[in-house]
Amino acid sequence: MNALPTVGPPPAPAEPGSDFARLSRKIQAAGLMSRRPGYYTSRIAAVTASYVLAWTAFVLIGDSWWTLAVAVLLAFVFGQVALLAHDVAHRQVFRLRRSSERFGRIAGNLGIGMGYGWWQDKHTRHHANPNHEELDPDLNPDILVWTQDQARAATGLPRLLGRRQAWLFFPLLTLEGFNLHVSGMRSLADSSLRNRVGEGVLLVTHCAAYLGALFLVLPPGKAVVFLLVHQCLFGVYLGSIFAPNHKGMPIMRGADRPDFLRRQVLTSRDVRGGRFTDVVLGGLNYQIEHHLFPSMPSPHLRLAQPIVRGHCQELGVSYQETGLIASYRMTLASLHEAGAPIRGPRLEAAPGPGTS
Template identity: 65%
Template sequence: MEASRPQRGSDFARLSRRVAEAGLLERRPGFYAVRIGLVAALFAGTWAAFAVVGDSWWQMPVAVLLAVAFAQVTLLAHDLAHGQISRSRRVDRIAGLLVGNLAVGLSYGWWMDKHTRHHANPNHEDRDPDVAPDVLIWSRKQAEAARGLPRLIGRRQAWLFFPLLTLEGVNLKVSSFRALRRPTLKNRPAEGLLLVAHVLLYAGALFVVLPPGKALAFLAVHQACYGVYLGCTFAPNHKGMPVLTAQDELDFLRRQVLTSRNVSGGRLMDVALGGLNYQIEHHLFPGMPSANLRKARPIVRDYCRSLGVEYTECGLLASWGQALRHLHDAGRPLRDART
């Protein structure tokens, strides 16, 4: 039996060997060729529909469809940032700039740096930029120290979470342009040029085809739906899971598994969330092609159970509920202080 054999390496090293032996770390060029083709067709087809519909309020459903296309392109940029698609960093970088900066107006370099720091310390209140108290607060400790906007919003942040997501698409664009001021951002001229090109092409298309009122309405619907889609894709992954502090010393496997949550739902969920519904497997093996995450799930789940490490998985609605309850609890010190 395996338990009687000498165990070599860390818990993660043993899991990694099992996953590698199953061939799940190998590239999937065929899968990504199909996925890129479908997403490109959706993106181009939606813009073609926009041109055909023309000056009409029927453009509002097109705006919703374009939000879906933008989200799927953003998920492709995510896979590029993790090196899941190509073995060449140069190819990933060029493709990431075209897909992120030009297509959807998201700084590829800024987001990749931010996301890399998140993966290194997920849900760590001092080291993970995704749980920094910029607008929302993620722990009672942050609530006690909150000032300004986070303190104002924090009391009712669970109720405001989904309305605030309507602004996330715009927030990402603003953050992308602000990142251009950082000397540490690589390829700043290319990043800036492509971001400006995106804004000019996007705004130009809207105001050439539509009168100002309809153009602004299209922009509002599109960006709001895009923000909600992204928020509903990324929020279920960690929000509501344990928030780590400097006192928590965990090995790599436990740090990634205990702070992550999988979302069940079958193939449809795989497509909608771009494979991020297998967040535990993704955090353990960020370079694994998204098509292989489903196959890695039973290996990782059974291994965690053999170690007594909690493996969290639930449905999409349940994950949102856990995230909202966590936000409500984190804001309790602010409500108590006001009372």
Template identity: 55%
Template sequence: MSTRGSDFAELSRLVKQQGLLDRRIGYYVRYLVAAVGALALLGAALVLIGDSWWQLVVAAALAVVYTQIAFLGHDAGHRQVFADHRANQTTGLLLGNLLIGVGYGWWMGKHNRHHANPNHEDDDPDVDIAVLAFSAEQAERKRGFFRFVVKHQAWLFFPLLLLEGFSLHAISTAAAVRREVKAWRLELALLAVHVVGYLAVVFLVMSPLKAVVFIAVHQGLFGIYMGCSFAPNHKGMPVLQAGHQLDFLRKQVLTSRNVTGGWFTDFLLGGLNYQIEHHLFPSMPRPHLRRAQVLVRDFCLRNSVSYAECGLFTSYGYVLKHLHEAGAELRGTGKLAPAGSR
């Protein structure tokens, strides 16, 4: 039996022997062409349809394409797409800042901290959200309006996701304005091109009322899709605190949850449904994650490491249950059950 310290090294050897860390450039080139092509087609449809309420159908479809492009930016950020770092970074900047208006530098900084310490109460930025609490202690620290939201956060979770798209645009742009990202001038320039082009097309093609509704529907659905894609991955899983003794493999596996399903789930969630494998091997190309899952799950079983997976709707149930329990003390209905106790 291998020791805890060598468990990940052993698993890594198994993964490398299967060639699962090898690049899949052809896959990503086809995906990039399809995503950019879909964006271009929707842009053409927007212009051709003109000043009509049918534009809301375009807005909904555009939300899907934006999220798929965000998934590609995520993969580029993890160096899954190309072997060359500059090529991945350029791809991420063009997809994020220029095409969907979300700052790549800000997102990468936040996301790298998340990967280093997933679900860590102090070090994971995804557990430090102003309008949500993931423990009774976090809930108790909320004040004013945020305290009211957290008190009812399970009921408000999905409505709040309507604002996620706007939040991503605003926070990432603010980070570039404050020069918190390395290439802040380039990022601001690309973001400006996106915003000016987006608003110009929408308001030139539609009346002001329809344009505003179009933006609300597009960005609202974009936020929901993004939030629903990332929420199942860690929310409701054990929250770590300072001083924990978990090694790398257990830290990543025990705080992550996979979502079961077939090819459509893989497409719908952009490969994020293999969250455990992705956290163990962030640079693994997306099409290899399904094959890696078999190896990782069997390895965890042999080494008595709990491996969490469930269906998509069940995962949302866990998320909402955890949020409801986290706000229980504010409602005077009890305390949060220990994370991962179910």
């Protein structure tokens, strides 16, 4: 689980005459791969200030049910910290790997209790093979099934939940925040994790400071309620950011791996919206552009979109773009379809009376 220099494939892995290489030259000519230090300085300052102000408000409000409003605010702030750690992992912010890893661990491990090294490894593999049933870790059938083949082979919890998984998807997202914390802690047992001791110290420090603040400022009952509201909404927010990007898009299997451009474009989906959507989704609403150019600064993704869309139209490559609500509908519809073998009779007709 060694941390890699970048998350995702390199920006130009193809030969000079390839479809992606021609697109890359257009993007480079538009200056969209240049860094944005001013933007990220302002964004880091804004997120840091929001983080400090939210915890200050928590202390000042103290023993009151109004503190749950701070829990809601902190769920959003934690999500913004996660999005910033995501950009850092993709080397959008810092040029050097060491600086990226240090900031990523501070933001991820210390700031929100997410194991940065574990997440980076997982996200790297996702970027290399998005929506590939065997190679994308985001399609592991550990709780939900993502294809009908997975449904047929499902046992235990995936089989139990598979019948109604479309209905359960958003309720299950309330557990995603807890899952990030647990997965980060479990990754410390992996000897291949880079800087395992440092990651562990930061994770333990976050947990101690977080729980200490809750139970020092609030009585036990309110502290537990605050924790549940905060962590559950944090999980829903993160899941709502990432769900529209690939769920409901074509799933690849086996040796089905087209060239780089098609592998990224055909499995990803953009979400329409304005500046507010860009902030709330952290630029990941331009998922196609992000997967093609993972180190592109997030404010440039909007500018890259018409170039990428036009290039795909020239090639006859399907470019999927939809609204946010429609993307959630597509996600839920794909989950419902994937669970069909568990829900109903076997797809293969069982032999009946009079059949041979």
